[in-house]
Amino acid sequence: MKNDRFPPDFLWGASSSAFQIEGGWDEDGKGKTVADYNSFKKSERQADSKIASDFYHHWKEDIALMKELGLTMYRFSIAWARIIPDGDGEVNEQGITFYSQIIDELLNNGIEPFVTLYHFDLPYALVERYNGWENRECVYAFERYARICFEAFGDRVKYWQVHNEQNLMIRVDERMNINEETLHRADKLRAQMDYHMCLAHAFAIRACHEIVTDGKIGPAISSTCTYPLTNKPEDVWAAKMNDWFKTEYCLEMHMTGEYPGYYMRYLKKRDIVPVMLEEDKEILKNAKMDYIAVNYYRTLCASYLKEEDTHPKGERAFRGNEVDFDQYGYFRDEKNENLAATEYGAQIDPMGLRIVLNEYYRKYRVPLIITENGLGAVDVLTNDGKIHDEYRIDYLRKHIEACALAVEDGVELMGYSPWSVMDLLSSHQGFKKRYGFIYVNREDHDLKDMRRIPKDSYYWYQNVIRTNGEEL
Numbered sequence: 001m002k003n004d005r006f007p008p009d010f011l012w013g014a015s016s017s018a019f020q021i022e023g024g025w026d027e028d029g030k031g032k033t034v035a036d037y038n039s040f041k042k043s044e045r046q047a048d049s050k051i052a053s054d055f056y057h058h059w060k061e062d063i064a065l066m067k068e069l070g071l072t073m074y075r076f077s078i079a080w081a082r083i084i085p086d087g088d089g090e091v092n093e094q095g096i097t098f099y100s101q102i103i104d105e106l107l108n109n110g111i112e113p114f115v116t117l118y119h120f121d122l123p124y125a126l127v128e129r130y131n132g133w134e135n136r137e138c139v140y141a142f143e144r145y146a147r148i149c150f151e152a153f154g155d156r157v158k159y160w161q162v163h164n165e166q167n168l169m170i171r172v173d174e175r176m177n178i179n180e181e182t183l184h185r186a187d188k189l190r191a192q193m194d195y196h197m198c199l200a201h202a203f204a205i206r207a208c209h210e211i212v213t214d215g216k217i218g219p220a221i222s223s224t225c226t227y228p229l230t231n232k233p234e235d236v237w238a239a240k241m242n243d244w245f246k247t248e249y250c251l252e253m254h255m256t257g258e259y260p261g262y263y264m265r266y267l268k269k270r271d272i273v274p275v276m277l278e279e280d281k282e283i284l285k286n287a288k289m290d291y292i293a294v295n296y297y298r299t300l301c302a303s304y305l306k307e308e309d310t311h312p313k314g315e316r317a318f319r320g321n322e323v324d325f326d327q328y329g330y331f332r333d334e335k336n337e338n339l340a341a342t343e344y345g346a347q348i349d350p351m352g353l354r355i356v357l358n359e360y361y362r363k364y365r366v367p368l369i370i371t372e373n374g375l376g377a378v379d380v381l382t383n384d385g386k387i388h389d390e391y392r393i394d395y396l397r398k399h400i401e402a403c404a405l406a407v408e409d410g411v412e413l414m415g416y417s418p419w420s421v422m423d424l425l426s427s428h429q430g431f432k433k434r435y436g437f438i439y440v441n442r443e444d445h446d447l448k449d450m451r452r453i454p455k456d457s458y459y460w461y462q463n464v465i466r467t468n469g470e471e472l
Helices: 034-040 056-071 093-108 126-130 134-155 185-212 232-257 261-270 279-288 350-364 390-409 456-466
Strands: 009-013 072-077 113-120 161-164 217-222 226-228 293-297 299-306 323-326 329-332 366-374 413-416 438-440 452-454
Touching: 009 113, 009 366, 009 456, 034 126, 056 093, 056 456, 072 134, 072 161, 093 134, 113 134, 126 134, 134 185, 134 232, 134 438, 161 185, 185 217, 185 232, 185 261, 185 279, 217 232, 226 232, 232 261, 232 299, 232 329, 293 350, 329 350, 350 366, 350 390, 390 456
Parallel strands: 009 072, 009 413, 072 113, 113 161, 161 217, 217 293, 226 299, 293 366, 366 413
Antiparallel strands: 299 329, 323 329, 438 452
16 A cells, blocks of 8 residues: 555544543542533443543653654543533633643644544533523533633644534433433424534634634534445435434534425424524524544444334434434334444444545535544453454554545545544443553453553554555
8 A cells, every 4th residue: 555545744643532531520620521420320330430541640641652653633522511610600720721731742742632622521510500402501601612712722723623423412312411201302302402502513613713723623423324225216215314314414504504405394394493593594604614524433224114104203203223213204224234243233344434435525525534433342451461452453454445545536534533542431331342542451340550551453553654554
């Protein structure tokens, strides 16, 4: 593979998020978040966010390992509740200082900071005060928080992401703090929250362009590539609908400032159209993203079901369950028999990454960057003190090759930042499911010595970066 398949300024990175890596959940003035609240409920079954990977106390050591790895960027998130503990009250200067130190240390080590403002961790006080994103006040609180971050860090941080995976987050009741028993009420609430997040996204883009000189900002979306189960036209349509309803409606709102027709028809048919003020139209329309960040792990497969032959109208609407509603009927998630799967059930498909990169670039014509892509597995620390994760190397090699082919296809790809820089807290499997290049020597209920141990994949990726992708 020739190294000219990636541009010379290609950003080779690795990713994380605040609640999954930092720990120090209530130290130095930080407030509780929705992510904390949800993780504490699972504390008996798995690790929670109180300590996580303890980056809060190991950040200098960890950034030194990032430098040794050769990273040219590090994609991480800022915890809103570390900056403003109650979400919209007093600013916590200790939080500002913490992230300022991180940013300075990264830059001193030649690593570009790539910052996400919101990664699943809404300050819990905003849930108690407003029911979170249901209330428009949460939009204004987020705009204020974003402006504080741009003012504090924008002299050094040029790359920003607004929300991580809004299109996925909105379908997960736990992450949105949706506790409605009635499906229609839950989905009406979900639609309003989703719209408010889109509006907050637009406010943040405007603020970034106002405050950060040469700042670049965009969304990080959970990409969706769905194959039809058969070549029946109805199955092909079901696959398209799955992609449109899970991902593209959100991208189209970010790009054009309005929901596409198919999505508005769905909202009207279900009688869940959110409150959208006339004054919002201009801010939504003028908030242009500078790039799209793509989070990619797997592809999906769908078949078509007639509405009248299956479930009552609207059942399981707008949720990532087995059966999803659209205005023409239903589509069901299916297993793709042509793909292997991980031990956790995600189907492995490098070609799907090439497909989504081409699809998004051809449609939206803005640069792309991959900010999540990785393999979760049960890594084993062997008697020789090493982690031999050849399965992760194989996964990443094939996906980086897919990136190179997408570049040859004409896609403007800025960089590749897989998940994750080190082992961190998995939302559903704790430390049983590991993604990192660096092993963190702890288990869910045994902290051990928290030692950092580079895996075989660390040294492999180090060479990939050194050769700019020439050697895979």
